[in-house]
Amino acid sequence: MRVDIVSIFPKMVKAPLAEGIVARAIARGLIDVRVHDLRDFTTDRHRVVDDEPFGGGPGMVLKPEPLFAAVDSIRESRGTKGRSREREAVILTSPDGERLTHAVAERLSRQEHLIVLCGRYEGVDERVRTHLATAEISIGDYVLSGGELPALVIVDAVARLIPGVVGDEASVSGDTFASGLLDFPQYTRPAEFRGHAVPPILLSGHHREIERWRRRQALERTLERRPDLLDETRMGALDPEDAALLKELLTKSRK
Numbered sequence: 524m525r526v527d528i529v530s531i532f533p534k535m536v537k538a539p540l541a542e543g544i545v546a547r548a549i550a551r552g553l554i555d556v557r558v559h560d561l562r563d564f565t566t567d568r569h570r571v572v573d574d575e576p577f578g579g580g581p582g583m584v585l586k587p588e589p590l591f592a593a594v595d596s597i598r599e600s601r602g603t604k605g606r607s608r609e610r611e612a613v614i615l616t617s618p619d620g621e622r623l624t625h626a627v628a629e630r631l632s633r634q635e636h637l638i639v640l641c642g643r644y645e646g647v648d649e650r651v652r653t654h655l656a657t658a659e660i661s662i663g664d665y666v667l668s669g670g671e672l673p674a675l676v677i678v679d680a681v682a683r684l685i686p687g688v689v690g691d692e693a694s695v696s697g698d699t700f701a702s703g704l705l706d707f708p709q710y711t712r713p714a715e716f717r718g719h720a721v722p723p724i725l726l727s728g729h730h731r732e733i734e735r736w737r738r739r740q741a742l743e744r745t746l747e748r749r750p751d752l753l754d755e756t757r758m759g760a761l762d763p764e765d766a767a768l769l770k771e772l773l774t775k776s777r778k
């Protein structure tokens with residue numbers, strides 16, 4: 524997958540991409556991430572990227588020309604300018620966009636090319652939304668000062684879903700949300716820490732029992748913290764053993 528991120532603070536975007544799983548995926552050629560300075564796509568001497576809002580009001584707005592020019596240039600360098608761009612998404616980071624969820628990350632992970640535009644100030648000229656972006660993504664109901672952190676969140680969430688990026692596939696498919704349930708509790712050595720012991724079942728070596736315990740914990744935790752994840756469709760998809768467990772948990776919680 525190819526990812527292009529356009530920002531007025533390219534250094535801020537590059538630093539986190541140099542560590543951890545995403546950095547390893549880049550080094551192994553699983554994803555190719557390029558970071559572009561929006562100012563490189565201005566044509567004036569002062570490299571101006573923002574201007575006052577028409578109609579007045581506080582703050583500045585990112586001008587449309589550099590953002591359109593950046594996307595044109597990225598497409599040109601990839602040879603996709605004017606071609607069909609079926610598997611390309613131009614993502615505008617925006618607090619009023621579609622909320623980033625596991626399902627959205629999965630959808631994006633199936634694209635060949637993501638272009639992520641980072642807003643700043645009061646936001647971007649509306650024509651960027653209507654005539655350039657193909658998706659608008661929010662990482663949550665709060666306002667950040669720019670789209671750089673959201674761009675990194677999107678890239679991280681999407682990269683994990685690309686085959687090979689996370690060493691052990693089972694680790695991704697069992698993650699919270701991917702499995703439809705929250706993850707079960709994890710413990711590591713020491714078996715007793717400050718008087719708090721690890722659940723004995725985990726030390727028992729009974730794989731089948733351990734699996735059952737984990738499944739039960741995952742169901743219990745989901746029921747407690749995120750009952751919204753256990754909607755009708757999900758309930759229908761539960762295997763008989765899970766369904767029985769859940770029924771048991773529900774009866775218990777009603778008592």
Ligand code: SAH
Nearest residue numbers: 616617618642645646661662667669670673
């Ligand atoms: N005036 C705008 C907020 C602009 S914040 C409004 O009220 O909607 C500046 C930029 O930060 C936005 O253009 C966007 O790119 C980014 N941003 C802020 N919060 C975000 C969020 N929750 N998700 C994604 N991007 C966000």
